[in-house]
Structure formats: structure tokens, C-alpha cells
Amino acid sequence: MIEEFLQKKPHRHVKEIPLAPVLDLLVVVIFFLVLSTSFIDLTKQTLPPSAVSTITDPVAPPPVSPKLLGVRKGAGYRLFLRWSGESPGQDEKIVAAGEPAVTVRALETAAFELMKSFKERYASQSSVQIGLGPDLTYQEMISIMDGARAHVGEIVMIAPAEALALDAATDASPAAKTQ
């Protein structure tokens, strides 16, 4: 009798589902789904019938079209920003030439400050045309673009001849007048 009690009865082994790997799998799948989910907002636009037209502003203001131009002036550089629109204007900076690394940084800073003051007036402008003299280098161009891109996202390059022409037309310095 005692031996029967002491003897362990064989248990029927019930197979259990291992929860740990299942939970790991579900956690990874959930992370995957959360990261890959993108919510799409459906919109629609309704065009009015062609017979009906409403004109609220028949005279659109002229575009601002800012142009950032840089040319060599003597031992340094003249960097100037011109814009059109209802209140056309111009702003310029003279950058002295020195060590190449210092000069390109100065050009970048000058372009940055010109664009910064322009953006304070015209915050909605998101593009600028950049034109440089034919003898400015690729590095100088990149540095000026770096300064401008801090404020605008789109840059269009314009011809060197246009930069020279605008410089000749707008340079009010005494040296330019005597030429």
C-alpha cells in the first residue's frame, strides 16, 4: 500500500503552447505594422462650372523674383540681392578676399545675411536665382548657395553675363563710376 502511494503515477503530458516565442513574434509584428502604417486623408476639389467665373483680383502684383548675384570687385567680392515686385529694392555686401577658407566662409555668411533680411520682408518667397561672375570658383558658388539655402529651398542658376550686366547697372561705388 505504502509503495503504491510512494510510487509516482505517470502523468499524462499535456502539450502546452510556448507563450514566450508567440509573444515575441506578436510584438515584432505589431512594431512592424505601427511603423509601416500611413494614414491617407482623401480630399476632393470641386471645380465650378465654366460658365461661372469670379474675378476678385484682376491685377495680380508683379512677382518678386529675387536674384542673388556675386562678382569680383578688385581684391574682394560684391554680393548683392535684387528683387522686383511692388516694392523693388536691392541690398548688398562687400566681402574682402583673404585666405580661401576664410573667404568662402565670409561669402556664405554674407549670402546668409542678405537672404535673412530679405526673408524678413518677404517670408513667403521660397526660391532665389543665383548668378555669379564667370571667374568665381565652384567652391565660392557652393558657399553662396549654402548661405542662401538656409532661407530658401529652391535655387535657379542664371548666366554669368546677366550677373555682370546687373553689376554694371547697379554698382554705385566711386570705383565703378570712374570706369
Add this chain to the structure above:
Amino acid sequence: MSMMFKPHRHEPTEPQLAAMIDVFSILIIFLIAGTVMGTSSVILPPDLMPPTSISRETMMSVPQITILPDRVQTSFNANTYSLPGFLVREGAPEDVARFKNDVAALVAASQGKENAGILNLVADRSTSYEKIFSVIKAAREAGAESILFVALSGQNHE
């Protein structure tokens, strides 16, 4: 009496291999599905020093135009084009016409594909703006939509 109390043996912790295999297999599937294979290297000719820029934009794997001191090379074919031909006031326009045809053919062949019409531009930092602009102008007239300037990462100026 003391024989009835068996000392409690600490069983060594065994790593649950099944769970680890599941996690690693999912990670491997994730990485394989998310990996993008492509040629992302820019070919820099010897003795060519690109300019430095504070831009943090990553480079794109697109065809490359290289401006050398006397010629222009493209990565999408083995042709070279005489650089003076791109300048307005000198050189023969035949090389420019050939360049435009080749770029136009590249743009047409890549229509509908990712990064169609985008080209990388590589040049030495001392290259004049006139040469840069001439090549960009020819590429844009041939249908290139965007030109990306390849530069070395420089210090962030504040």
C-alpha cells in the same frame, strides 16, 4: 530526518532558444525587405578636390557628370566631350550637341523610373562658374530636371 530535506538545487538558466530564433528570424526578414541595394558611390578622379559644403543632404545614386580641366565625362556612357565646346564664345558646338543628345537619351530611357532626370555633378572646387553654368545649361536644355552638386561635408557655420 535530515535525509528527508533535499537541498534545493539551483538549476542553471537555460536560454530559450525557440523565442530567440523567432525574434531573429523576424528581424532578418525585416532587414532583407528593407534593404536597398544600389550603387551609391561617386567616382572621383584623382587630383580632383570637390568643394566643401555644410549641407547635410545625402547623396543620390544617379548618373554623374564630371567636369575635368579640359573635358566633360559622363558615367552613363563612355563618351567624353571637349569642355571648350560648352563655352559660348569658343569651341565647336559639335561636342555640346553630342552631349545633349546623350543626356536626352538618358532622360528618355529613365522616364517613369525613380530619380529620372536627376544628375550628379562632380567638379574640382577651383572650376570656374562659367564652366559649371555652361555644362548645367546644356544638361537642362537636354531635359535634365535637377542637377545635384556633389561636395565634401564641411563644418556647420552658425
